[in-house]
Amino acid sequence: MRLLLIEDDVEMACFIRDALLEEGHDLEVAPLGEPGLARAEAGKFDVVIVDRLLPDLPGTVLVERLRAGGDVTPVLMLTALGSIEDRVVGLGCGADDYLVKPFAMAELSARLAALARRGGTIIGELASVGALRLDRLKREVWRDGRRVVLQPREFELLDQLVRQAGRVVSRAMLLEQVWHFHFDPQTNxxxxxxxxxxxxxxxxxxxxxxxxxxxxxxxxxxDG
Structure with a gap:
C-alpha cells in the first residue's frame, strides 16, 4: 500500500515507519499537520494515518478540511484519547477508523488493510433503486441523473440502505456496519x-x- 503518516512524535513515527516499510509498504512521513494535509491533498494514497494531537493543526480539523475538499481517501486516526466521547468526535470529523495508543503493530497493519479494501481496492458494483444510482467502485451517487457528492460516512450510510432497499435498517445496525460500534455510544x-x-x-x-x-x-x- 502507499501510505501517508502524519505524526509529530519522532519516536512513534520511526516505530511505525520502520514496521510498515519492513512489511513492504510505500510510506511517507509528515511531522506536522499543515504539510501533512498538503501531501494528502496532492498525493494518491491508499490510507492516510493521522495523529489526533498535532501541535499546529488538530487531527480532527485536518480530516475535516481534507473531506471538505472532496477527498475520500480512508483515514485512520491515532490518539492517546480513548474515551467513547473522544472516539465519537474522531469518527464524526470524517475519519474512517480510530486506534488508541499504545497499540500492537499487528492491529495497525490489519486495520490499514481493511481500510484499503473499503477504500476501493475491492471489486465494485453498480446498484439501482428507482431513480437512484450508486457505484461502489467509484464511490459515486446519482439521483435523476444528478451527481450527488457525499462524504465517506454518508456514502456508507446510503450503501447500507441500498443493500436493504425497501426494508428497515435499524440504528444499531448502522452503528455497527458504518462506525463499527458494537454498543450504543449514546450520541446522535x-x-x-x-x-x-x-x-x-x-x-x-x-x-x-x-x-x-x-x-x-x-x-x-x-419508488423514488
Whole structure:
C-alpha cells in the first residue's frame, strides 16, 4: 500500500515507519499537520494515518478540511484519547477508523488493510433503486441523473440502505456496519449524518428518499 503518516512524535513515527516499510509498504512521513494535509491533498494514497494531537493543526480539523475538499481517501486516526466521547468526535470529523495508543503493530497493519479494501481496492458494483444510482467502485451517487457528492460516512450510510432497499435498517445496525460500534455510544451521530445525507439526496426534489421508522430505524424508498 502507499501510505501517508502524519505524526509529530519522532519516536512513534520511526516505530511505525520502520514496521510498515519492513512489511513492504510505500510510506511517507509528515511531522506536522499543515504539510501533512498538503501531501494528502496532492498525493494518491491508499490510507492516510493521522495523529489526533498535532501541535499546529488538530487531527480532527485536518480530516475535516481534507473531506471538505472532496477527498475520500480512508483515514485512520491515532490518539492517546480513548474515551467513547473522544472516539465519537474522531469518527464524526470524517475519519474512517480510530486506534488508541499504545497499540500492537499487528492491529495497525490489519486495520490499514481493511481500510484499503473499503477504500476501493475491492471489486465494485453498480446498484439501482428507482431513480437512484450508486457505484461502489467509484464511490459515486446519482439521483435523476444528478451527481450527488457525499462524504465517506454518508456514502456508507446510503450503501447500507441500498443493500436493504425497501426494508428497515435499524440504528444499531448502522452503528455497527458504518462506525463499527458494537454498543450504543449514546450520541446522535447517526441522526446527524442521516440529516446531511437527506439534504444532499433530496436537493431539488419534493420526495424524501429515506423514510424514518420512528423508534426503529430507516428505510430507503424503492419508488423514488
Amino acid at each position: 451521530i447517526v441522526e446527524t449524518h442521516m440529516s446531511r445525507l437527506r439534504q444532499k439526496l433530496n436537493a431539488g426534489s419534493d420526495q424524501d428518499l429515506i423514510q424514518t421508522v420512528r423508534g426503529v430505524g430507516y428505510r430507503l424508498r424503492t
